[in-house]
Amino acid sequence: MKPLLPITLTADAFRPFGEVIETDNASEIHLINKGTTTRFHDIAPVDVSDKGGRPIISIFRGKPFVLPIRISMMERHPLGSQAFMPLAGRPYLVVVAQDMAGRPGEPQAFLASETQGVSYAKGTWHHPLLALGDVSDFLVLDRGSNDANLEEADYPEPYAINALT
Numbered sequence: 001m002k003p004l005l006p007i008t009l010t011a012d013a014f015r016p017f018g019e020v021i022e023t024d025n026a027s028e029i030h031l032i033n034k035g036t037t038t039r040f041h042d043i044a045p046v047d048v049s050d051k052g053g054r055p056i057i058s059i060f061r062g063k064p065f066v067l068p069i070r071i072s073m074m075e076r077h078p079l080g081s082q083a084f085m086p087l088a089g090r091p092y093l094v095v096v097a098q099d100m101a102g103r104p105g106e107p108q109a110f111l112a113s114e115t116q117g118v119s120y121a122k123g124t125w126h127h128p129l130l131a132l133g134d135v136s137d138f139l140v141l142d143r144g145s146n147d148a149n150l151e152e153a154d155y156p157e158p159y160a161i162n163a164l165t
């Protein structure tokens, strides 16, 4: 298997794939509620309305992956964005790829901290949830509909994440 080494997740590095949901990535900050709350405004778009889609909030309870982690497939949601926000206080892995003529290109792996969420832009190739350390809950905002909104693709040769840094 081809080795795949994660890098630290940053908003700039992830931008070709979507947005990192973290306070440092807010372009607008508002003091609200009579100064008792700071609003880190509009960090990522919710792009789910294609073909009658509607925004829904779910909780994903991910079982932990153990090294070495095999990356043999990727998926994408052609009709909507998908956002994950960790609730468990643990880092997790994010694996994404550019589109190459309708198939996922070379994967890029990121180690996300326990305070960083990610929003995959509509149609972005990504690996399904990769929790680490223990069973971990994530708040997920994505597209509700009766259609599949899921495209999967296998890599001809799998990759292996053998270490986190």
Ligand SMILES: NC(=O)N[C@@H](O)C(=O)O
Residues within 6 Å of the ligand: 082, 126, 127, 128, 129
């Ligand atoms: N299938 C499902 O809803 N989960 C995936 O989309 C994922 O990205 O984890």
Ligand code: NI
Residues within 6 Å of the ligand: 075, 077, 082, 126, 128
């Ligand atoms: Ni997904």
